[in-house]
Amino acid sequence: MPSTAKRVPIPKNGVDYRGKIVLAPMVRSGELPSRLLALHYGADLVWGPETVDRSMIGTTRTVNTALSTIDFTRLPSNHQHGSTNPAKESLIYRLHPSREGRKLIFQIGTSDPTRAVAAARLVAGDVAGIDVNAGCPKPFSTSGGMGAALLQTPEKLCSILEALVREIATVFEIGISVKIRLLETREKTEELVRKLCKTGITGLTIHCRTTPMRPREKAIRDQLKMIADICRENGVACLMNGDVENREQALSLISEYGVDGAMIATSAERNSSCFLASPTRPWKEIVQQYLELAMEVENRWGNTKFLLSQMIPGKAQVYREIVSAKGYKQACGILGIEGLEELARDVDQRLGIGPELGIGRKGKKNGSAVAAGGDMGRIRELERKEKKGLSERGVETEDRDRGLETGNIAVMA
Numbered sequence: 552m553p554s555t556a557k558r559v560p561i562p563k564n565g566v567d568y569r570g571k572i573v574l575a576p577m578v579r580s581g582e583l584p585s586r587l588l589a590l591h592y593g594a595d596l597v598w599g600p601e602t603v604d605r606s607m608i609g610t611t612r613t614v615n616t617a618l619s620t621i622d623f624t625r626l627p628s629n630h631q632h633g634s635t636n637p638a639k640e641s642l643i644y645r646l647h648p649s650r651e652g653r654k655l656i657f658q659i660g661t662s663d664p665t666r667a668v669a670a671a672r673l674v675a676g677d678v679a680g681i682d683v684n685a686g687c688p689k690p691f692s693t694s695g696g697m698g699a700a701l702l703q704t705p706e707k708l709c710s711i712l713e714a715l716v717r718e719i720a721t722v723f724e725i726g727i728s729v730k731i732r733l734l735e736t737r738e739k740t741e742e743l744v745r746k747l748c749k750t751g752i753t754g755l756t757i758h759c760r761t762t763p764m765r766p767r768e769k770a771i772r773d774q775l776k777m778i779a780d781i782c783r784e785n786g787v788a789c790l791m792n793g794d795v796e797n798r799e800q801a802l803s804l805i806s807e808y809g810v811d812g813a814m815i816a817t818s819a820e821r822n823s824s825c826f827l828a829s830p831t832r833p834w835k836e837i838v839q840q841y842l843e844l845a846m847e848v849e850n851r852w853g854n855t856k857f858l859l860s861q862m863i864p865g866k867a868q869v870y871r872e873i874v875s876a877k878g879y880k881q882a883c884g885i886l887g888i889e890g891l892e893e894l895a896r897d898v899d900q901r902l903g904i905g906p907e908l909g910i911g912r913k914g915k916k917n918g919s920a921v922a923a924g925g926d927m928g929r930i931r932e933l934e935r936k937e938k939k940g941l942s943e944r945g946v947e948t949e950d951r952d953r954g955l956e957t958g959n960i961a962v963m964a
Contacts, residue, residue, distance in 0.1 A: 557786035565726035568754040568788035571595035575816035584844040593826035603660040604670035662696030664714035675723040716751035726753035748785035759793035770794040775808040878905040
């Protein structure tokens with residue numbers, strides 16, 4: 552009888568990564584409306600943005616009946632204890648259980664098994680898997696022992712994965728996975744992958760770049776077959792990441808290198824219809840679909856505007872107007888989208904934004920963006936505001952890395 556390939560059992564509430572083309576974890580481009588957009592256009596699974604363990608610990612899980620979402624919130628860290636002024640809770644993570652729950656992988660930034668388990672336990676019942684970021688090269692992450700720093704401390708990384716398998720996978724019956732980068736040599740990569748595959752994980756994603764490499768540098772794929780073979784020997788699903796642009800190319804690479812699936816990042820940020828088997832759809836269609844989803848879930852305007860600046864071609868006539876827009880109603884008008892004006896106005900009011908107030912986000916006048924002498928000034932201003940929102944999730948970014956992939960944090964892990 553022919554032998555069957557070994558496979559680590561997929562827990563009943565988990566998901567098998569094999570045969571999947573998925574949305575890569577990206578900080579700015581992995582928020583809820585971006586994930587829903589990717590699923591709308593055919594992504595098989597979606598990774599959420601990396602969320603640092605300390606930012607999740609202490610959050611309150613709330614069912615948001617108005618939006619049909621589950622929100623994880625906490626008081627801002629700068630709120631003074633005993634203050635008579637009520638503080639508005641910061642939104643750390645938002646997911647949509649009916650539209651993405653069983654296709655959503657929560658990615659965690661961590662350097663400690665105990666904290667990893669504590670953070671994962673809060674969200675594990677609402678997602679299909681927990682993924683550990685072991686590839687982010689950004690100093691904020693590596694200086695805390697997280698991300699790519701874990702590649703240099705394999706015993707610590709393995710202890711984190713083993714703790715998650717033992718205390719999260721067995722209790723919530725979901726899979727645990729890890730996302731890594733290539734090491735300095737083929738031998739070191741092989742040694743690490745073999746260790747990771749022994750921890751009980753169900754999946755491993757390899758970003759085909761080394762830690763020092765930037766996204767503009769071409770992905771290195773000469774180790775892919777070796778990594779895929781090791782994963783297959785141990786029954787672990789292997790996904791590839793790096794310079795994957797669309798479903799057709801992904802399927803070709805899967806066949807060529809023997810991996811089980813692929814992640815798409817930057818291309819999905821620009822046009823999520825890259826997940827379709829057919830040619831990508833026009834940017835105007837993508838933008839309207841995204842705006843509708845963003846309003847449905849009341850996405851932060853700063854994040855929405857950043858994504859619009861990635862989706863709309865820089866040479867388009869509306870580009871300059873969009874990067875200086877202050878709310879959803881104004882954006883719909885600029886883009887000529889009809890039928891959404893009432894919804895846009897209501898969302899603007901609930902978020903406390905809008906051009907009539909001169910406000911880009913609640914309580915913050917967008918003065919420097921207006922005064923900036925050109926598009927880059929406006930872009931930098933919206934980035935600054937968006938980074939402030941990201942910092943609440945334990946994430947920091949740099950302006951020059953705007954829009955690049957993460958695994959991530961604005962660069963691919």
